[in-house]
Amino acid sequence: MEVASASAEPGRTWNSPHWTADDIGPDFAPMLDAMRVFHHRLAGARLPDDLTEEMRGIFERLGERLLEHQVPEERQIAGRIDIPGRGQLLVPNYELDAVEPDFLAGRLTYGRHFLGRNGAVYGGAIPLLFDSVLGRLANGPGRPASRTAYLHVDYRSITPIETELRFTAEVARQEGRKRFIRGTLSHGGTLCADVDALFLVLRPHQR
Numbered sequence: 601m602e603v604a605s606a607s608a609e610p611g612r613t614w615n616s617p618h619w620t621a622d623d624i625g626p627d628f629a630p631m632l633d634a635m636r637v638f639h640h641r642l643a644g645a646r647l648p649d650d651l652t653e654e655m656r657g658i659f660e661r662l663g664e665r666l667l668e669h670q671v672p673e674e675r676q677i678a679g680r681i682d683i684p685g686r687g688q689l690l691v692p693n694y695e696l697d698a699v700e701p702d703f704l705a706g707r708l709t710y711g712r713h714f715l716g717r718n719g720a721v722y723g724g725a726i727p728l729l730f731d732s733v734l735g736r737l738a739n740g741p742g743r744p745a746s747r748t749a750y751l752h753v754d755y756r757s758i759t760p761i762e763t764e765l766r767f768t769a770e771v772a773r774q775e776g777r778k779r780f781i782r783g784t785l786s787h788g789g790t791l792c793a794d795v796d797a798l799f800l801v802l803r804p805h806q807r
């Protein structure tokens with residue numbers, strides 16, 4: 601597998617995608633999509649014992665097979681490819697509708713996997729989204745690598761699962777190494793959560 605040209609593109613920085621869709625083969629992204637669906641259905645299921653036992657066997661066998669394919673971090677695919685979800689299952693998948701140098705907007709639906717209680721998204725899954733979206737803006741093309749110093753999230757109203765939500769992120773200001781970025785998450789006209797974040801441009805010895 602070769603390092604794709606994206607990683608060498610001027611302005612690409614820390615956490616740039618390293619791989620192209622060609623590197624991962626035609627089944628990788630659909631396999632992850634199937635896994636996402638599986639996560640949501642598992643979270644929503646009450647399983648009979650025989651199915652639980654069958655699944656345990658399948659997962660143990662697949663886990664064994666994955667052992668021989670473990671690679672160092674710089675060669676892994678998860679989180680390092682510019683496909684929806686960036687090839688990982690941690691952060692909920694989202695679609696970007698607007699990508700500007702200082703602004704991003706998009707949509708996502710949190711599935712059942714992200715349920716807290718009473719139809720509401722688990723609170724911790726919201727900063728996870730904000731870190732990913734705001735981090736993407738903070739580390740966009742032409743910007744040297746930066747790392748999250750803080751994410752201040754305010755929960756303004758319940759965030760429903762299985763409902764299309766909209767998010768925004770914008771660079772509020774830059775002061776030296778400090779990038780202040782804010783974002784919102786909303787449902788229809790209702791603000792669910794907002795965030796103020798500080799990203800610090802890394803010094804040469806930091807990575």
Ligand SMILES: CCCCCCCCCCCCCCCC(=O)SCCNC(=O)CCNC(=O)[C@H](O)C(C)(C)COP(=O)(O)OP(=O)(O)OC[C@H]1O[C@@H](n2cnc3c(N)ncnc32)[C@H](O)[C@@H]1OP(=O)(O)O
Nearest residue numbers: 615616617682731732735736739747748749750798800803
């Ligand atoms: C086609 C397009 C594809 C694009 C595709 C790109 C996809 C790409 C997606 C990536 C999306 C993932 C993005 C995840 C990003 C993370 O999640 S990073 C992981 C989480 N963050 C960390 O682990 C950070 C841990 N902390 C650290 O490493 C260090 O504390 C930091 C943040 C680097 C700062 O350390 P430092 O450089 O030594 O900072 P220091 O000199 O002490 O302070 C500098 C200034 O900042 C201030 N400061 C520092 N920390 C703080 C703080 N917490 N609060 C307030 N002020 C602070 C200081 O007071 C100081 O202020 P001044 O005195 O200068 O006014």
